[in-house]
Amino acid sequence: MRKKHIDIGIAILGCGTVGGATALALIKDKELLLEKTGLSLNLKYIVDKNFDNAVKLGLNKKLFETKLGVVLNDPDISIIVELVGGLSVAKDFIEKALLAKKHVVTANKALLAHAGPALLSLARKNHVTLAFEASCGGGIPIIRALCDGLIANRIDALYGIVNGTCNYILTQMIDKGQSYKDALAGAQAGGLAEANPGLDVSGMDSAHKLAILASLAFGQKINLEAIPVTGIDCLQSMDVEFGCRLGYVVKLLAVASRLENGLALRVHPAFISREHPLAWVSGPFNAISVYGHKTGHTMYYGRGAGGSPTASAIVSDIVSCALGTQRLLFKNLGIWSDKTKKAKQLPFGETVSRFYLRFMVNDTAGVLAKITASLGKNGISIASVLQKEIPEESGRQRGKVPVVIVTHSAKEKNVRKALGALRAARVVVEDPVCLNIVDECKD
Amino acid sequence: MRKKHIDIGIAILGCGTVGGATALALIKDKELLLEKTGLSLNLKYIVDKNFDNAVKLGLNKKLFETKLGVVLNDPDISIIVELVGGLSVAKDFIEKALLAKKHVVTANKALLAHAGPALLSLARKNHVTLAFEASCGGGIPIIRALCDGLIANRIDALYGIVNGTCNYILTQMIDKGQSYKDALAGAQAGGLAEANPGLDVSGMDSAHKLAILASLAFGQKINLEAIPVTGIDCLQSMDVEFGCRLGYVVKLLAVASRLENGLALRVHPAFISREHPLAWVSGPFNAISVYGHKTGHTMYYGRGAGGSPTASAIVSDIVSCALGTQRLLFKNLGIWSDKTKKAKQLPFGETVSRFYLRFMVNDTAGVLAKITASLGKNGISIASVLQKEIPEESGRQRGKVPVVIVTHSAKEKNVRKALGALRAARVVVEDPVCLNIVDECKD
Numbered sequence: 001m002r003k004k005h006i007d008i009g010i011a012i013l014g015c016g017t018v019g020g021a022t023a024l025a026l027i028k029d030k031e032l033l034l035e036k037t038g039l040s041l042n043l044k045y046i047v048d049k050n051f052d053n054a055v056k057l058g059l060n061k062k063l064f065e066t067k068l069g070v071v072l073n074d075p076d077i078s079i080i081v082e083l084v085g086g087l088s089v090a091k092d093f094i095e096k097a098l099l100a101k102k103h104v105v106t107a108n109k110a111l112l113a114h115a116g117p118a119l120l121s122l123a124r125k126n127h128v129t130l131a132f133e134a135s136c137g138g139g140i141p142i143i144r145a146l147c148d149g150l151i152a153n154r155i156d157a158l159y160g161i162v163n164g165t166c167n168y169i170l171t172q173m174i175d176k177g178q179s180y181k182d183a184l185a186g187a188q189a190g191g192l193a194e195a196n197p198g199l200d201v202s203g204m205d206s207a208h209k210l211a212i213l214a215s216l217a218f219g220q221k222i223n224l225e226a227i228p229v230t231g232i233d234c235l236q237s238m239d240v241e242f243g244c245r246l247g248y249v250v251k252l253l254a255v256a257s258r259l260e261n262g263l264a265l266r267v268h269p270a271f272i273s274r275e276h277p278l279a280w281v282s283g284p285f286n287a288i289s290v291y292g293h294k295t296g297h298t299m300y301y302g303r304g305a306g307g308s309p310t311a312s313a314i315v316s317d318i319v320s321c322a323l324g325t326q327r328l329l330f331k332n333l334g335i336w337s338d339k340t341k342k343a344k345q346l347p348f349g350e351t352v353s354r355f356y357l358r359f360m361v362n363d364t365a366g367v368l369a370k371i372t373a374s375l376g377k378n379g380i381s382i383a384s385v386l387q388k389e390i391p392e393e394s395g396r397q398r399g400k401v402p403v404v405i406v407t408h409s410a411k412e413k414n415v416r417k418a419l420g421a422l423r424a425a426r427v428v429v430e431d432p433v434c435l436n437i438v439d440e441c442k443d
Numbered sequence: 444m445r446k447k448h449i450d451i452g453i454a455i456l457g458c459g460t461v462g463g464a465t466a467l468a469l470i471k472d473k474e475l476l477l478e479k480t481g482l483s484l485n486l487k488y489i490v491d492k493n494f495d496n497a498v499k500l501g502l503n504k505k506l507f508e509t510k511l512g513v514v515l516n517d518p519d520i521s522i523i524v525e526l527v528g529g530l531s532v533a534k535d536f537i538e539k540a541l542l543a544k545k546h547v548v549t550a551n552k553a554l555l556a557h558a559g560p561a562l563l564s565l566a567r568k569n570h571v572t573l574a575f576e577a578s579c580g581g582g583i584p585i586i587r588a589l590c591d592g593l594i595a596n597r598i599d600a601l602y603g604i605v606n607g608t609c610n611y612i613l614t615q616m617i618d619k620g621q622s623y624k625d626a627l628a629g630a631q632a633g634g635l636a637e638a639n640p641g642l643d644v645s646g647m648d649s650a651h652k653l654a655i656l657a658s659l660a661f662g663q664k665i666n667l668e669a670i671p672v673t674g675i676d677c678l679q680s681m682d683v684e685f686g687c688r689l690g691y692v693v694k695l696l697a698v699a700s701r702l703e704n705g706l707a708l709r710v711h712p713a714f715i716s717r718e719h720p721l722a723w724v725s726g727p728f729n730a731i732s733v734y735g736h737k738t739g740h741t742m743y744y745g746r747g748a749g750g751s752p753t754a755s756a757i758v759s760d761i762v763s764c765a766l767g768t769q770r771l772l773f774k775n776l777g778i779w780s781d782k783t784k785k786a787k788q789l790p791f792g793e794t795v796s797r798f799y800l801r802f803m804v805n806d807t808a809g810v811l812a813k814i815t816a817s818l819g820k821n822g823i824s825i826a827s828v829l830q831k832e833i834p835e836e837s838g839r840q841r842g843k844v845p846v847v848i849v850t851h852s853a854k855e856k857n858v859r860k861a862l863g864a865l866r867a868a869r870v871v872v873e874d875p876v877c878l879n880i881v882d883e884c885k886d
Contacts, residue, residue: 025595036776037776138738139735139737140738140741141591144591148584148759148763150759151476151759152476152757219478277744280720281720285740294468294582294751295752296746296751296752297745298582298744298745299745301720301742302742303739308737309738316593319594319595323775324771328767328768332481332766333481
């Protein structure tokens with residue numbers, strides 16, 4: 001004898017790639033989800049202005065609705081899935097939905113990074129939940145890991161590869177020796193990068209996700225604007241190649257670590273030792289390494305984008321909202337509450353790390369001495385030097401050679417100071433390249 | 444203004460490595476846990492016969508109790524943590540605790556693999572929860588991923604490295620060329636293997652975990668006895684080395700996959716391509732790869748054993764029981780219910796895979812022809828052959844050489860039949876070695 005199903009009315013706002021995939025998951029997997037959860041998840045509305053994609057996917061026209069008001073006033077609807085994206089319209093929709101006492105599930109990382117605590121506070125005031133597993137790491141249940149599975153831990157550090165487009169481009173540069181431009185063009189041709197890839201390659205998308213993940217990991221309010229962000233768009237093949245030779249792979253990392261005097265947050269291309277599990281994450285995959293004081297190193301790996309994986313995360317949030325588990329976590333754990341204290345975010349220069357430095361110099365006597373003297377004066381000690389001979393037949397200007405230096409641990413602001421001095425003294429003929437080297441946490 | 448705390452009374456049964464670490468976590472992290480969860484987790488009893496370890500850890504003697512009855516009759520206690528281990532006593536304790544309407548948190552994989560559905564059914568009848576995040580993968584929240592984060596998925600396959608002792612031994616064999624015996628001795632000296640390592644190296648511990656993980660992943664009842672299990676104790680260095688040369692690493696894998704006509708479950712040492720993320724899991728770490736129909740490949744990585752990581756999982760279960768989220772999941776999702784249908788577990792021979800075969804033969808003309816003929820007769824096609832020359836000065840009997848064959852995909856029973864025929868015809872001078880090659884799932 002089967003127990004009675006619980007009916008859950010759902011509306012999806014926005015029918016793009018993720019909205020369409022979520023609609024299909026709810027419709028095609030209805031029986032599977034009923035069997036697994038005892039819930040009858042009924043998609044009642046797809047709200048959009050344009051239904052071209054919905055029609056292409058064969059979705060029933062009865063679902064199409066252009067007015068949000070209809071959904072807000074329908075007592076059958078208990079969960080609204082916001083997949084409009086962007087900031088202002090999405091924010092307005094979410095606020096209206098929460099005020100109408102509907103649970104909201106969203107994948108909107110940009111909006112959460114900007115206005116997370118305010119929106120979550122509004123949800124709490126209205127005794128509903130705002131769930132956002134799909135905002136980071138696509139199908140990887142990383143939000144749950146931070147809020148639930150790792151609850152016993154004081155999180156000490158978090159390292160994420162959280163943008164599949166960038167990781168795909170970097171993998172092509174590493175494995176095939178492609179230039180950034182060629183790798184980007186390939187990614188665009190393969191549908192792995194958007195025509196306008198700015199948000200991805202600039203590192204901003206990773207910064208949005210870092211703001212969310214770090215807020216949850218450290219239980220503090222993160223100021224997105226104060227996260228130093230460097231993208232992959234200036235990365236040169238030469239450095240990728242030198243890194244490989246030194247035993248490193250380059251990754252766009254979103255990093256948050258708890259230091260004595262505050263949190264160090266940053267997004268930048270960095271070298272990782274080949275021995276670190278994050279070095280193995282290739283192509284469009286994402287992974288997040290989390291270091292807890294009890295667990296030590298744990299890592300979560302999977303597809304960080306795309307319709308189906310993201311739909312998986314959205315449906316898991318729908319189920320949690322419907323079962324009431326999200327409400328309990330949300331209420332009791334004070335997830336990302338507006339009452340949590342503001343993080344003390346350390347300025348860029350405070351980070352201590354090893355560094356990869358590349359200088360382009362004229363191949364004359366005494367140049368290396370000047371470089372090492374400037375580094376030494378700033379308290380930076382050198383671990384190794386690599387000077388590559390440039391064959392005469394290469395297109396490169398004769399006499400201009402790269403000098404690569406790997407430092408021991410140093411404070412970033414000291415490194416920047418040394419580089420500034422070398423630039424000012426015209427010891428180098430191009431701006432030096434400076435990349436962090438992320439070492440494997442011993443734990 | 445701080446909201447009122449909720450007081451939760453806790454008893455730990457068994458104060459070994461994990462029991463001691465859990466007690467310390469509850470005591471030392473009391474403030475941290477209060478801040479994160481709003482719960483005041485009060486450890487009131489440690490029940491054991493012997494308190495040597497508890498005393499060594501500096502635990503307060505007021506906690507020590509030898510009679511379970513005292514705990515069962517104490518209305519302050521709402522959660523009992525069973526860390527006695529083993530089958531009969533632990534089962535008796537858990538049953539008594541559930542009948543006394545206490546939530547039970549356990550790390551006892553052997554007991555769950557044998558009696559999971561019956562115990563979970565008893566818990567349901569008594570309107571309490573039996574939580575077991577710590578039973579598999581130590582600090583990795585894999586049980587939560589399967590029951591919650593991946594709920595939207597039909598799981599198609601699961602590949603786990605779930606025994607840290609075995610993975611450490613295999614890593615030593617691969618990286619340092621050690622023999623199984625030497626690597627085991629090293630693991631024992633370093634505290635990474637028990638004096639009696641039987642449960643680990645035989646593969647049985649992995650089988651227990653596989654029974655639990657597969658029950659949750661597929662929502663079916665798994666018969667532990669019907670899982671074919673091969674340990675690492677017969678693995679020869681020669682095969683580890685040949686595998687490396689062919690681009691594979693050997694791992695003790697717990698595998699469950701959904702085939703057309705049933706579930707294929709097995710534990711065995713197998714070769715994995717260096718490109719598969721599981722190949723990168725080295726030393727005492729664990730990882731579980733899960734393939735869902737929506738997410739594709741996801742993987743969960745971390746320390747699979749040890750006091751602190753396991754205590755992290757136990758405390759997360761204590762928090763979930765106290766908040767009521769476990770109760771909701773447990774009630775609604777019918778996790779591992781005794782009403783779920785029995786899995787149709789396929790016999791060993793039905794698995795289709797590529798195979799690594801090593802034959803020891805006398806180095807005479809025509810031997811390779813006989814081997815390939817026998818394989819061909821059983822419909823097995825050959826992908827590559829590796830015949831290593833044995834230098835005369837080696838200790839090995841002159842004229843006896845290894846022939847390594849990698850097959851294309853073949854049904855295991857056909858491979859076994861071919862090997863049996865070669866053995867019977869005395870073409871080979873030792874029992875052939877046969878290892879599965881696990882290819883990366885394309886998704």
